[in-house]
Amino acid sequence: MAKSWYPVIDYELCIECNACFNKCSHGVYKLEGERPVVVYPEGCVYGCRGCQKLCPVNAIQYVGDIGGKESSGCGCCSC
Ligand code: SF4
Numbered sequence: 001m002a003k004s005w006y007p008v009i010d011y012e013l014c015i016e017c018n019a020c021f022n023k024c025s026h027g028v029y030k031l032e033g034e035r036p037v038v039v040y041p042e043g044c045v046y047g048c049r050g051c052q053k054l055c056p057v058n059a060i061q062y063v064g065d066i067g068g069k070e071s072s073g074c075g076c077c078s079c
């Protein structure tokens with residue numbers, strides 16, 4: 001089954017602050033130079049918006065996001 005929820009970064013907006021990389025404890029992101037890259041989408045917790053909430057330029061969207069879904073986080077890492 002394809003992964004139904006994981007982040008996608010808009011690099012047109014990203015300022016490479018690395019807040020998303022530093023936030024996520026599930027190994028979803030890896031740094032390539034100064035740039036965070038989604039390398040492990042399977043690790044993302046369905047409904048979690050922990051990294052999106054920290055992004056200062058709203059560069060993170062989610063595959064599977066149909067809008068209106070709210071979550072306070074995944075509950076396992078204080079996202
Ligand atoms: S949404 Fe949550 S689990 Fe998914 S990458 Fe962001 S911080 Fe990690």
Ligand code: SF4
Nearest residue numbers: 014015017018020055
């Ligand atoms: S939090 Fe946003 S601006 Fe910062 S590195 Fe991640 S995607 Fe880029």
